[in-house]
Amino acid sequence: MRDFLRGLARLRRGPWEALASTLIGLGVIMLMQPFLLVAYTWSFLVTLTGTVMFIIVSHFPE
Amino acid sequence: MTEPSAESPADKLARATPPRVARRIRGLSDRAIAWIFVAPSIFLLLAVNIFPLIWTINLSFTNFRANRNREVEYIGLRNYERILTDSDIWLTMQATAHFLFWTIFFQVLIGFTLAWLINRKFRGNDLWTTIIVLPMMLSPAVVGNFWTFLYQPQIGLFNYVVSFFTGVDPSSFSMIGQVNLAPWSIVIVDTWMWTPFIMLICLAGLRSIPDYIYEAAEVDRASKWRQFWTITIPMALPFLMLAVLFRGIENFKMFDLVVQLTGGGPGSVTELTSINLKREAFEKWRTGYASAYAVILFVTVFGLASIYVKALNKVKER
Numbered sequence: 001m002r003d004f005l006r007g008l009a010r011l012r013r014g015p016w017e018a019l020a021s022t023l024i025g026l027g028v029i030m031l032m033q034p035f036l037l038v039a040y041t042w043s044f045l046v047t048l049t050g051t052v053m054f055i056i057v058s059h060f061p062e
Numbered sequence: 063m064t065e066p067s068a069e070s071p072a073d074k075l076a077r078a079t080p081p082r083v084a085r086r087i088r089g090l091s092d093r094a095i096a097w098i099f100v101a102p103s104i105f106l107l108l109a110v111n112i113f114p115l116i117w118t119i120n121l122s123f124t125n126f127r128a129n130r131n132r133e134v135e136y137i138g139l140r141n142y143e144r145i146l147t148d149s150d151i152w153l154t155m156q157a158t159a160h161f162l163f164w165t166i167f168f169q170v171l172i173g174f175t176l177a178w179l180i181n182r183k184f185r186g187n188d189l190w191t192t193i194i195v196l197p198m199m200l201s202p203a204v205v206g207n208f209w210t211f212l213y214q215p216q217i218g219l220f221n222y223v224v225s226f227f228t229g230v231d232p233s234s235f236s237m238i239g240q241v242n243l244a245p246w247s248i249v250i251v252d253t254w255m256w257t258p259f260i261m262l263i264c265l266a267g268l269r270s271i272p273d274y275i276y277e278a279a280e281v282d283r284a285s286k287w288r289q290f291w292t293i294t295i296p297m298a299l300p301f302l303m304l305a306v307l308f309r310g311i312e313n314f315k316m317f318d319l320v321v322q323l324t325g326g327g328p329g330s331v332t333e334l335t336s337i338n339l340k341r342e343a344f345e346k347w348r349t350g351y352a353s354a355y356a357v358i359l360f361v362t363v364f365g366l367a368s369i370y371v372k373a374l375n376k377v378k379e380r
Contacts, residue, residue: 017372024365031362032159040155041146044358051365 016057023050122354129347141354154338168253173260181268198258206322209251213237260305267301
């Protein structure tokens, strides 16, 4: 966990990509889940944030 | 023996072109010549892919209707707000999720099993491969049409097969007419049609595994079960993941087969996002609204494909 946070602070690709992937995955689950309309409403914002973040952080150093 | 020529690509190109053009080409750098060759493709890509995408994003912030000649107004994020609070669209997302999950699950399971069986050498191997691959070669419109006949409660073969194995009266249920069965009817047909595709890709993966790895495992007295989990699965995994990526993207925008089979019904239980999007865009003519809908779907597929490709690269590096 400490390595992960250190990677985030140093703007390293690995942890940031992991974070972006988690956001995308979470967004897609929120979009397609059948339980909460509120989660569906916010799903696009979460997916979009994750996708834009993924595009940016894939240019960070390893 | 001929000496290796020290000609640059520009010189080679100049030699193969008429003299007047050649004189001009000689004056260009290699980089410029590369750009000349690549430019038509880039132009086509911009015209056919990038421009429509940017235009769709632009339209998604408007109240534009393609069938009305009135001034277009920018309405900000209102289209997105409407879509993301609409419980009917939420239901189509759930129908798509059900379709995606179960088709990919069954196609991977059956496709990999078939590939594993076909990979064993037996008599008539090639004939069986051809027979299995046949459904994939049919048009989705044709498949949709003849499966509606197969699903007929009175005369359909499907109901009689189910009746033969379970004892249920064949006319007591309707696969495409009942709310609880219709989502499964499209899963069955898509699985029937596209399992051979997964099988072919998996077969390519299985045939790329060298025999000496299995021979080494035999020497180490590894059981067949262990060989399967530690050699076959890891080495075929990149192929399998690629097949899942292709089918996932393809099924996310599934349209023709489902329209032909159920038309999105009964009610809207099999109305997938692509069918719903088409209705909004070309039946209700809410172009701006449909553009916002398309952008939401695009971002979702793009995001998923990005993380999937990253995972695929990781598996390949192993």
